[in-house]
Amino acid sequence: MKKLKKIISLLTLAGMVFSCSQTSKLTYKDMGLPINDRVNDLLSKMTLEEKIGQMNQYNGFWNVTGPTPIQGDAAKKYKDLRKGYVGSMLNVRGVKEVRAVQKIAVEETRLGIPLVIGFDVIHGYETLSPIPLAESASWDLEAIQKSSEMAALEASAAGINWTFAPMVDVSRDARWGRVMEGAGEDPYLGSKIAKARILGFQGTDLSKENTILACAKHFAGYGFAESGRDYNTVDIGTSTLHNIVLPPFKASVDAGVRTFMNSFNELNGIPATGNSYLQRDLLKQEWKFDGFVISDWGSMVEMIAHGHAKDLKHAAEIAANAGSDMDMESNAYVHHLADLVKEGKVKESVIDDAVKRILKVKFELGLFEDPYRYCDEKREQNVIGSKEVLDASLDLAKKSIVLLKNQNNLLPLKKQGQKIAIIGALANDKTSPLGSWRIAAKDSTAVSVLEGLNAYKGNSIVYAKGADVALGTPDFITEVKINNTDKSEFEEAKKVAKNADVVVMVLGEHGFQSGEGRSRVDIGLPGVQQELLEEIYKVNKNIVLVLNNGRPLTLGWADANIPSILECWQLGTQSGHAIAQVLYGDYNPSGKLPMSFPRHVGQLPLYYNYKNTGRPILPGKDVVFWSHFQDEKNSALYPFGHGLSYTQFEYENLKVHQKEDEVHVKIGVKNIGKLKGKEVVQLYLRDLVASVTRPVKELKGFELIELEAGEEKIVEFVLTNKELGFYDNKGKFIVEPGEFKLFLGGSSKTVIETSFEIK
Numbered sequence: 223m224k225k226l227k228k229i230i231s232l233l234t235l236a237g238m239v240f241s242c243s244q245t246s247k248l249t250y251k252d253m254g255l256p257i258n259d260r261v262n263d264l265l266s267k268m269t270l271e272e273k274i275g276q277m278n279q280y281n282g283f284w285n286v287t288g289p290t291p292i293q294g295d296a297a298k299k300y301k302d303l304r305k306g307y308v309g310s311m312l313n314v315r316g317v318k319e320v321r322a323v324q325k326i327a328v329e330e331t332r333l334g335i336p337l338v339i340g341f342d343v344i345h346g347y348e349t350l351s352p353i354p355l356a357e358s359a360s361w362d363l364e365a366i367q368k369s370s371e372m373a374a375l376e377a378s379a380a381g382i383n384w385t386f387a388p389m390v391d392v393s394r395d396a397r398w399g400r401v402m403e404g405a406g407e408d409p410y411l412g413s414k415i416a417k418a419r420i421l422g423f424q425g426t427d428l429s430k431e432n433t434i435l436a437c438a439k440h441f442a443g444y445g446f447a448e449s450g451r452d453y454n455t456v457d458i459g460t461s462t463l464h465n466i467v468l469p470p471f472k473a474s475v476d477a478g479v480r481t482f483m484n485s486f487n488e489l490n491g492i493p494a495t496g497n498s499y500l501q502r503d504l505l506k507q508e509w510k511f512d513g514f515v516i517s518d519w520g521s522m523v524e525m526i527a528h529g530h531a532k533d534l535k536h537a538a539e540i541a542a543n544a545g546s547d548m549d550m551e552s553n554a555y556v557h558h559l560a561d562l563v564k565e566g567k568v569k570e571s572v573i574d575d576a577v578k579r580i581l582k583v584k585f586e587l588g589l590f591e592d593p594y595r596y597c598d599e600k601r602e603q604n605v606i607g608s609k610e611v612l613d614a615s616l617d618l619a620k621k622s623i624v625l626l627k628n629q630n631n632l633l634p635l636k637k638q639g640q641k642i643a644i645i646g647a648l649a650n651d652k653t654s655p656l657g658s659w660r661i662a663a664k665d666s667t668a669v670s671v672l673e674g675l676n677a678y679k680g681n682s683i684v685y686a687k688g689a690d691v692a693l694g695t696p697d698f699i700t701e702v703k704i705n706n707t708d709k710s711e712f713e714e715a716k717k718v719a720k721n722a723d724v725v726v727m728v729l730g731e732h733g734f735q736s737g738e739g740r741s742r743v744d745i746g747l748p749g750v751q752q753e754l755l756e757e758i759y760k761v762n763k764n765i766v767l768v769l770n771n772g773r774p775l776t777l778g779w780a781d782a783n784i785p786s787i788l789e790c791w792q793l794g795t796q797s798g799h800a801i802a803q804v805l806y807g808d809y810n811p812s813g814k815l816p817m818s819f820p821r822h823v824g825q826l827p828l829y830y831n832y833k834n835t836g837r838p839i840l841p842g843k844d845v846v847f848w849s850h851f852q853d854e855k856n857s858a859l860y861p862f863g864h865g866l867s868y869t870q871f872e873y874e875n876l877k878v879h880q881k882e883d884e885v886h887v888k889i890g891v892k893n894i895g896k897l898k899g900k901e902v903v904q905l906y907l908r909d910l911v912a913s914v915t916r917p918v919k920e921l922k923g924f925e926l927i928e929l930e931a932g933e934e935k936i937v938e939f940v941l942t943n944k945e946l947g948f949y950d951n952k953g954k955f956i957v958e959p960g961e962f963k964l965f966l967g968g969s970s971k972t973v974i975e976t977s978f979e980i981k
């Protein structure tokens with residue numbers, strides 16, 4: 223009997239060994255298995271706490287990109303990391319640091335699940351390209367994609383495998399400081415740029431060492447903060463939501479973006495982080511997004527202040543049920559989700575769904591094969607700041623510059639024999655051109671305008687500061703003291719200007735006067751710069767105004783008086799070289815505004831795709847009862863799509879041909895000037911009568927072309943239902959028959975139009 227028992231137990235043991243080796247074939251470590259099988263296998267081996275750990279993201283230990291969370295300290299973070307209660311970290315950067323935290327996750331936890339490492343790679347890592355609003359002014363999708371590719375190249379070499387970009391929030395209000403981080407006011411252009419940036423970051427194979435996850439943010443409505451005050455309430459109608467706000471997010475899903483970030487704001491009464499219509503119904507169900515959603519920094523805990531959650535536990539419950547898969551810095555999930563599951567308030571299936579999404583993306587990154595894939599010190603040294611990255615940054619910087627005005631062809635400057643006065647603190651600034659959102663880039667690493675111009679030797683250049691822009695040295699987290707009042711260096715600047723043939727004045731905002739938390743009610747030139755401009759104008763009218771800014775500014779006086787105005791934004795590391803090349807005509811400016819520039823801040827929000835209203839302008843009628851301001855025009859000073867060149871273009875021979883469901887459009891564009899140049903040919907539509915009113919104009923196509931002097935090209939567009947339709951108030955996409963107007967030109971103030979009918 224004893225013998226039999228022994229035999230049976232030996233057999234049982236053998237069976238266990240056999241079944242173990244069977245399951246080990248099925249384990250998540252088996253590279254030969256499909257990702258979904260590996261995810262399911264891993265999930266089946268995880269405790270509830272380990273699953274919730276994957277939904278938890280902690281900030282690293284030095285950069286802070288939001289308010290410090292209430293319940294987090296380094297010791298606790300390390301403890302949680304060792305227990306496998308952390309799925310991701312942000313703001314850990316550099317191979318050494320990333321390797322250290324990854325090693326804990328992979329080598330010290332029970333299941334060895336690697337971390338995904340997030341960082342705000344917004345317009346480059348250490349080498350910076352132009353701020354996103356500036357990049358968007360290039361309308362050059364290839365160059366934009368390349369710049370994101372370069373950002374991914376550098377960031378991945380520094381251990382990062384996830385960027386919180388692109389920000390695809392449409393915004394119509396230049397008071398909002400974060401317009402610098404987006405693609406401007408138009409959903410069509412914004413969608414194209416979102417796609418280009420996502421393809422640039424993610425490439426075609428996420429498991430390559432030089433590609434990283436992209437993140438479409440902030441879902442949704444963040445760009446519509448009331449009065450442009452950051453984090454403010456958003457209350458918009460369904461038509462604006464579906465036709466203006468959501469399209470770039472949908473385009474991001476279509477482009478294959480693997481992560482989404484929700485948002486700080488409430489949208490029509492429900493905080494975006496707790497909004498299950500947005501995250502579950504729309505994003506995950508209707509759009510079939512199978513990546514994961516991260517909250518914004520502390521946006522779960524902020525639902526308490528919004529008045530939507532009674533405490534952190536309640537916030538965790540709302541967020542998880544609404545489809546927020548990962549918690550950034552609220553400490554809500556790590557503290558409360560397990561209890562909520564045990565109490566039946568959050569189903570375990572909700573947790574499983576979130577964790578599967580997160581794990582899937584980790585497998586796609588190839589982290590299970592090699593968790594140290596992004597941790598190669600040699601690559602880090604070779605790639606960061608390499609020639610390839612610097613060249614791409616310069617290329618896009620030139621293409622992002624917009625020539626707003628050029629009276630009497632004051633530009634381009636002559637290369638020889640000129641006395642040039644350079645005035646303005648920003649001309650000699652090597653930090654401000656880096657712009658906002660540049661956590662890894664080092665101060666003083668941009669080429670200043672002065673350095674860029676001095677690289678050309680033929681002219682005599684004299685510099686005077688005139689006035690500072692802001693007080694002190696602005697940085698990423700401290701409140702900027704906007705109003706410098708010191709005018710003591712005006713006289714010196716006037717002396718220098720008086721003796722010059724041409725004065726180049728470099729004025730605008732410091733790089734940290736726009737960006738997160740940087741809303742302004744006055745969007746004129748900060749400090750005493752407007753006075754400085756007017757004082758210099760008194761002694762020399764030959765002024766080229768070079769603007770550095772992260773948002774549209776009000777430039778009424780400058781437009782009325784200054785002959786040449788060049789919008790140079792914050793152009794990144796190669797800023798000064800790019801500006802000098804355009805000033806001297808070695809690059810013929812080709813940028814077009816992605817946002818309207820108002821005449822007055824009181825016009826905001828201002829956008830070219832407005833509705834006609836029941837009382838549009840009544841020309842020639844001397845009555846008051848129409849939609850207007852008494853003291854200012856309705857129109858923009860410089861409208862969306864505006865941008866000049868050193869040459870001129872003529873539009874002719876517009877032909878429209880309808881073929882089944884398509885409308886084929888052909889337009890001839892001729893370079894009638896003396897220089898080679900680029901033009902962004904823009905096509906706009908207006909649906910004249912619709913069940914839900916349509917804007918007076920909507921961008922529905924554009925093409926960037928280059929023409930030799932005298933050359934002509936035929937540009938063709940094909941309009942399909944996608945361009946002809948719109949979303950009704952239930953969010954359903956429809957195309958309605960009727961008459962459409964078609965406009966073509968080099969800006970939203972188009973030059974040629976016709977109409978056609980859809981039957």
Ligand code: NOJ
Pocket residue numbers: 287288312342386439518519738
């Ligand atoms: C808050 C910002 O809104 C978001 O865009 C950013 O990615 C996170 N902080 C992380 O820094």
